[in-house]
Each structure stands twice: as C-alpha cells, then as structure tokens.
Amino acid sequence: MKKKAKSSAQPWWRSGVVAALDIGTTKICCLIGRLTTSNTLRIIGVGHQSSNGLKSGTLVDLEAAEERICATVDAAERMAGERIRHVIINVSAGQPRSQLISHEVAIPGKEIGDAEIRRLLDPAGYAASISTDHEILHAIPVGYSVDGARGVRDPRGMFGERLGVNLHIVTVAAGAMRNLANCIGRCHLEIAGKVLSPYAAAIGTLVDEEKNLGVTLIDMGGGTTSVAVYFDSQLVHTEILPVGGNHVTRDIARGLSTPIPQAERIKTLYGSCQPSQSDSRQMIEVPPITDDGMVELGTVPRELLVRIIFPRMEEIFEMVRTRLEDAGFDKVAGRRAVLTGGACQLPGAVDLAGAILQKRVRIGRPRRIEGLPEVAAGPGFAVCIGLLDHAMTQTKENLAQDAVKLEPSSAGSWSRLGQWLRENF
Ligand SMILES: Nc1ncnc2c1ncn2[C@@H]1O[C@H](COP(=O)(O)OP(=O)(O)OP(=O)(O)O)[C@@H](O)[C@H]1O
Ligand SMILES: [Mg+2]
Structure with a gap:
C-alpha cells in the first residue's frame, strides 16, 4: 500500500x-x-x-x-x-441528504457582529439534528431571524435577544x-x-439572475442524475438519483443486441429522445452480437433507437419531478431549469425536460x-x-x-x- x-x-x-x-x-x-x-x-x-x-x-x-x-x-x-x-x-x-434546520442562540441585548454569527453557525449547536453515521458537507444559511422576526438577510449591526437562522444542511454517509x-x-x-x-455544476453555470428568481439545476451524468434547487439566490435543496446516461446506453445495447461500446457510439451519433417523421426511413448500421461471439453488421430504423431511448429519458425526468414534488420544491424553485452533464446532450432532452417538469429549460455550459x-x-x-x-x-x-x-x-x-x-x- x-x-x-x-x-x-x-x-x-x-x-x-x-x-x-x-x-x-x-x-x-x-x-x-x-x-x-x-x-x-x-x-x-x-x-x-x-x-x-x-x-x-x-x-x-x-x-x-x-x-x-x-x-x-x-x-x-x-x-x-x-x-x-x-x-x-x-x-x-x-446517500447525500438535504435538510432544513431552524436554530437559535441567545445574544442578550448585544449588537450582532461576526462573533455572534460564528457562534450561531457553529455545528456543535445543531449537531443533534444530524444522524450519527452522516457528516456535514454543506451548511448554508438561507435566512436569519432576530427575536423571531424572519426574512433578515444580514443581521450584522442589529440588536436583539435571540438570533436565529434557517440552515440548509447537506449531509453524507461518513x-x-x-x-x-x-x-x-x-x-x-x-x-x-x-x-x-x-x-458544483450550479456554481459553474448558473447566473445570478436565475438563482435569484429560482431555478432547478439537473446534472445528467453517466451513473447519476443530480439536482440542485435555488430559491432567493440560495441553495435550498439537493437530490441525487442513481440513474444516468449509462442506463440509456445499456437499454440500447439490450434492445439492439449490440455490445456496450457500439451502443454508446450509436447513441451519441444517432440517438435522440425526440421522435421525428424521418426516423422510420433513416437506417442505422448496428453490429449485433452473434451466438459465436463474432460481430457482423445489421441495420435498424432510427425509429427503433428513439423508441428505446425515449422511455428511459422520460423516466429520469419523471423521477426528478416526483422527488421535487415529494420534497415540496417543485413549484417553489421558479419556472426555470438548467441541464448539465454529458447525458443532457441527447437531442430532444431540453424539450422533454420542459414538458415533464413544466419549466423553461436551457443547457448550462460552464462559464x-x-x-x-x-x-x-x-x-x-x-x-x-x-x-x-x-x-x-x-x-x-x-x-x-x-x-x-x-x-x-x-x-x-x-x-x-x-x-x-x-x-x-
Ligand atoms: N453527445 C452526447 N449525446 C448523448 N449522451 C452523451 C453525449 N456525450 C456524452 N454522453 C453521455 O453522458 C454520460 C457521461 O456524462 P458525464 O461525463 O457528465 O458523467 P460523469 O460525470 O462521468 O458521471 P456521474 O456524474 O454520473 O458520476 C454518458 O452516459 C455518455 O454516454
Ligand atoms: Mg458528473
């Protein structure tokens, strides 16, 4: 070692x-x-x-x-x-988990400064809310309160008896x-x-105006589809689903009886989740796996490829929608979504996401x-x-x-x- x-x-x-x-x-x-x-x-x-x-x-x-x-x-x-x-x-x-925690400390009659905020945000104060096998990855203040009056963005310079915070905590298994x-x-x-x-994908692509209005970022990778929800310029919720572009590739490999590397190539060259009228006429060369392990070329209409890809992509976006609904962040996060990750490059992904999530969707290219x-x-x-x-x-x-x-x-x-x-x- x-x-x-x-x-x-x-x-x-x-x-x-x-x-x-x-x-x-x-x-x-x-x-x-x-x-x-x-x-x-x-x-x-x-x-x-x-x-x-x-x-x-x-x-x-x-x-x-x-x-x-x-x-x-x-x-x-x-x-x-x-x-x-x-x-x-x-x-x-x-198994990252997002949770919102309300937490308060006493600040008897003091002017609130950096020291009071540091004391409020000290993880020791809210450690009891975190499950013991998890550790804190992010603790993001999404709003302060002074003597119970909420909606304070920056409490420094204010006076009060109790200083409170709503924290978005992301924890992960230790x-x-x-x-x-x-x-x-x-x-x-x-x-x-x-x-x-x-x-990280949100930091790399979102603009301030989007975060301010509320936006849902969906990073579609090979093995995961992960979600970051912004509201009022703050990260308020996250999700990670164990499904991504590799599942689409595996569906193609199975559906067309072709090896994974060929399925991957076919996906990136001809794949789409948007059916078009010409799909039935366009033929795609597919190297199938034969009984003796030899590979020989066949052809299938592109329509078949799209019919394999569509339900998996639809399922992924529906899973995202369900998770957001369950967590109560489907409407809160505004009317916009941004797609990142290699798997969002499949033609038609933007329109499909828009239809399922009922949001205006764009591809997020890194700055x-x-x-x-x-x-x-x-x-x-x-x-x-x-x-x-x-x-x-x-x-x-x-x-x-x-x-x-x-x-x-x-x-x-x-x-x-x-x-x-x-x-x-
Ligand atoms: N042009 C393309 N069209 C469709 N899919 C693509 C294209 N280019 C890459 N992909 C898919 O994107 C996926 C990889 O994306 P990405 O590089 O973001 O994943 P990753 O970061 O390695 O995985 P994860 O984030 O899930 O751990 C693969 O499934 C790949 O097939
Ligand atoms: Mg990734």
Whole structure:
C-alpha cells in the first residue's frame, strides 16, 4: 500500500494555484488554475480520462479508481509544469441528504457582529439534528431571524435577544467520505474541499439572475442524475438519483443486441429522445452480437433507437419531478431549469425536460475561463469548472483576510500551455 501524502505547512490556497478533481462514473477530470495578480483565473493544467472503479458515483473498486485519478492528475500536472498537493473534489456518493434546520442562540441585548454569527453557525449547536453515521458537507444559511422576526438577510449591526437562522444542511454517509479520502490520499493528494456534484455544476453555470428568481439545476451524468434547487439566490435543496446516461446506453445495447461500446457510439451519433417523421426511413448500421461471439453488421430504423431511448429519458425526468414534488420544491424553485452533464446532450432532452417538469429549460455550459480548451467547454465539464470556481472564491477570500499578495507568476506556464494545446488538441 502506498504512503499517504504528508500535510504541508503552507495553507493550500497560499500559492494561488488551485486544483479541481471531478471523479465521475464515466470520466475523471482535473483542472489546475492559477489566480493571476489581476485577480482573474487562468487554467494552466487539464487532465481528462475515462473513469474506472465507480458505480453511480460511488467508489466500488479503490485500486482501479486510484490508478485513473493518479493518471488524470499527472496529465494536468505535466501540462501545468508543477505538482499539486491539494484538490477540491466533488461528492456524489454517501446517500447525500438535504435538510432544513431552524436554530437559535441567545445574544442578550448585544449588537450582532461576526462573533455572534460564528457562534450561531457553529455545528456543535445543531449537531443533534444530524444522524450519527452522516457528516456535514454543506451548511448554508438561507435566512436569519432576530427575536423571531424572519426574512433578515444580514443581521450584522442589529440588536436583539435571540438570533436565529434557517440552515440548509447537506449531509453524507461518513463511511463513503472515508473511502473517498483514502483513495485521494493514496494518490498523494490532500482534500482541500468537497462540494456536492450538482452544487458544483450550479456554481459553474448558473447566473445570478436565475438563482435569484429560482431555478432547478439537473446534472445528467453517466451513473447519476443530480439536482440542485435555488430559491432567493440560495441553495435550498439537493437530490441525487442513481440513474444516468449509462442506463440509456445499456437499454440500447439490450434492445439492439449490440455490445456496450457500439451502443454508446450509436447513441451519441444517432440517438435522440425526440421522435421525428424521418426516423422510420433513416437506417442505422448496428453490429449485433452473434451466438459465436463474432460481430457482423445489421441495420435498424432510427425509429427503433428513439423508441428505446425515449422511455428511459422520460423516466429520469419523471423521477426528478416526483422527488421535487415529494420534497415540496417543485413549484417553489421558479419556472426555470438548467441541464448539465454529458447525458443532457441527447437531442430532444431540453424539450422533454420542459414538458415533464413544466419549466423553461436551457443547457448550462460552464462559464468561460481563460485557458480552458474547447474540449472542456461542454455541459459535461460544469462540475469541474464549478469546483475550480469554488476553490478560487475561497482562495480570494482567504488571501484578502490574511492581507497576502500573490507573487507575479512566471511566464513559463503560459508558454508550456501553448505548446501543450498544440500537441494535444
Ligand atoms: N453527445 C452526447 N449525446 C448523448 N449522451 C452523451 C453525449 N456525450 C456524452 N454522453 C453521455 O453522458 C454520460 C457521461 O456524462 P458525464 O461525463 O457528465 O458523467 P460523469 O460525470 O462521468 O458521471 P456521474 O456524474 O454520473 O458520476 C454518458 O452516459 C455518455 O454516454
Ligand atoms: Mg458528473
């Protein structure tokens, strides 16, 4: 067994270099970014590999996952020309749960300041509401109250006897988090932060106006479909469903009797969840699996492919609708939905989601960041960009708090980036 990475003395954000690692069911992606002296983010390293050892976002084979993670990070490091020790990672495993908690502390007659808010938000104060086998991943204040008067956005400067908060808590099974930490540690990396996958995708794609009006983000990955609901600019609810694009591929493989890799290719080339009149005339070549294991070509009408894909996509969106209804967040979250993740690229997904969820739907492409290669600009990279964005925000806050200025970075990484892009894209 490999040794764990040693803790480094310097805080992870001090160098202004941050790394994001999206460990997905079908792909692993690592982005390394540098905060420039003009306070903007620039991508200096990209690594991207197919995944292994995960099922529906959960680690099932530690060694297989470790090997792919190491290779992905290594590729990003080679492009960046520097080693990283800390990564911000996504979380989809551990049966994440969203719960809203109301919590109050006494502040006898005091002016409310940062110290009172820190005391209010101290997890020790509401730990009893969290089940013992779960740990807190996010604790997001969605509104304060002073002496029972709700709807206070920022209580600092106010006076009262009781300060209260409504917290959106996301918890995950502690065992699953230990497995993840173990796997990352075996790659000689330390976890600098963890973000629930749909929350990261939301950070990477949503605009402020959408969050303000209320929006539902749906990240459709290979093994999971995850949901983040925003209301009044705050993340108020999350869901993770163990179903995604790989289920569509498996349906095609079964329905057309073709191997999984061929089914995947057929899906991305000809797949759709929107029937059209020409589907019955368009013939698709399908390599079926024959009895003796040999592969020979046949043809089927595209109509058959669409008839296989449609019910699975319909089922996924109906599951999302049901979960949101059960949690009471179907109407609250406004009339808009944003789709991210590789599986939302299936033609017709936007219209189907719109019809089932009764919302205006768009595809969420990650926000443009200097140095981001075109290959990482699609909706499948929303989570990784969101992780990097989150890490950058934290870095800026920490640097500002400590009044630390960054050293101007060497020009070396720029020329390396140019050469790497020419060689790889
Ligand atoms: N052009 C496309 N059309 C349809 N589906 C696509 C396309 N490109 C990728 N996919 C599907 O997207 C899925 C992978 O999406 P993504 O990369 O977001 O998943 P992941 O992050 O690895 O998995 P998860 O988030 O579930 O752990 C696969 O099922 C793949 O077949
Ligand atoms: Mg994903």
